[in-house]
Amino acid sequence: xxxxxxxxxxxxxxxFAACSGQDAATITPAxxxxxxxxxxxxxxxxxxxxxxxxxxxxxxxxVFEPLPTDLPAALVAKLSVKPYVEETCVDATYTGxxxxxxxxxxxxxxxxxxxxxxxxxxVAAWIVDSxxxxxxxASLKTRDPASYEAALxxxxxxxxxxxxxxxxxxxxxxxxxxxxxxxxxTKTCTTGCFCRINSTSRQMWCSYAAAVRGEVEADCLSxxxxxxxxxxxxxxxxxxxxxxxxxxxxxxFRARAYVANTTLKVRFPTPxxxxxxxxxxxxxxxxxx
Numbered sequence: 001x002x003x004x005x006x007x008x009x010x011x012x013x014x015x016f017a018a019c020s021g022q023d024a025a026t027i028t029p030a031x032x033x034x035x036x037x038x039x040x041x042x043x044x045x046x047x048x049x050x051x052x053x054x055x056x057x058x059x060x061x062x063v064f065e066p067l068p069t070d071l072p073a074a075l076v077a078k079l080s081v082k083p084y085v086e087e088t089c090v091d092a093t094y095t096g097x098x099x100x101x102x103x104x105x106x107x108x109x110x111x112x113x114x115x116x117x118x119x120x121x122x123v124a125a126w127i128v129d130s131x132x133x134x135x136x137x138a139s140l141k142t143r144d145p146a147s148y149e150a151a152l153x154x155x156x157x158x159x160x161x162x163x164x165x166x167x168x169x170x171x172x173x174x175x176x177x178x179x180x181x182x183x184x185x186t187k188t189c190t191t192g193c194f195c196r197i198n199s200t201s202r203q204m205w206c207s208y209a210a211a212v213r214g215e216v217e218a219d220c221l222s223x224x225x226x227x228x229x230x231x232x233x234x235x236x237x238x239x240x241x242x243x244x245x246x247x248x249x250x251x252x253f254r255a256r257a258y259v260a261n262t263t264l265k266v267r268f269p270t271p272x273x274x275x276x277x278x279x280x281x282x283x284x285x286x287x288x289x
Contacts, residue, residue: 064246067121071128072149078156079120083166085113085173094169096183096238099245102169111178113171118197118245123165125248127155130257135271136264136279147276151283158287162199167241183238187229195237200252202226202233207262208255260286 087107094102097116104114131137131152140148159165166173168181179186184196194201206220224233237252244250264282268274 062246065248068125068128068248071121071124072152074149075124075127075152075156076120078153079123079160079165081160081164083115083117083164085111085115085164085166085168086117097169097242099242101245108174111172111174113166113173113181114169115171116167116169116241116245117165118167120165122245122248123159123197124152124156126244126250126253127152127159129249130253131155133254133257134261134264134283136261136268136274137283139271139274140276140279143272144276147280150276151280154280154283155287157289159198161289162194163197165197167196169238182229183234184241185229185234185237189229191227193225193229193233195233195240195252197241198250198253198256200255204259205236205252205255208258212254212258 085105085107086103087105089103089105091100092102092104092114094114094116099116101118102114102116104112106112134151137148137151140151167184169184170182171180172178173181173186179188181187181196185193192201195205202221202224203226206215206217206224209215209220210217224230224236240250240252244252260283263286264279265271267282268279
């Protein structure tokens with residue numbers, strides 16, 4: 001059974017059904033958590049793992065989609081590097097994230113962060129789904145499967161380089177400099193304020209929302225801001241992660257793929273005849289490791 005999640009975000013409902021043609025199940029995010037680590041509480045017990053074909057008692061009955069059976073093994077393997085913050089972790093909960101899988105981790109001599117890091121297979125599924133929006137990559141799937149897989153690995157390398165597959169719900173992330181995160185966004189960010197785990201900017205999202213979802217780009221940017229951290233963008237980032245967690249589709253991955261395609265189609269107007277090596281080289285400039 002498959003259902004697409006519909007996010008209830010003020011002024012930005014996630015109309016997945018309209019985009020995908022799938023039936024929609026509604027997720028209403030819980031009230032916003034406080035900005036300190038007190039929002040994460042060790043439950044003292046290991047929660048049950050998500051069930052592939054049935055809703056969990058605490059997830060509002062949302063169905064977890066089984067992972068695609070044809071995910072490239074090399075893609076899953078590349079994404080299986082353990083997130084570096086997961087040194088010493090305990091199971092935890094976080095207000096606004098309704099699923100099992102939250103961990104409160106201590107690492108690097110005492111830094112603390114609460115994370116909801118998706119499993120490698122789920123991230124692989126998000127990459128494969130989003131790649132359907134990149135015409136040159138999609139064309140490689142049938143005419144040059146080896147190069148298609150290489151292209152997917154480029155995108156995976158970018159995800160790992162940007163986030164190490166870490167979604168910080170709240171706490172400290174050491175990126176050479178220690179940053180405080182809230183709901184997947186750096187609290188001290190300026191113009192970028194990238195949404196984890198694939199570093200989608202507000203500009204990228206609003207470009208996609210305007211082209212694919214029929215929103216007004218200027219209104220989207222006004223709602224989320226373009227300078228410094230905003231609660232509305234952080235709320236969106238968390239809500240998107242909640243919606244994607246049980247699904248094989250992630251809208252911020254699709255947003256970045258859409259933006260990549262707008263660049264690539266200028267250079268490769270006829271995707272079916274684009275040289276695979278040139279496509280992969282161009283892809284590396286858009287998704288650097």
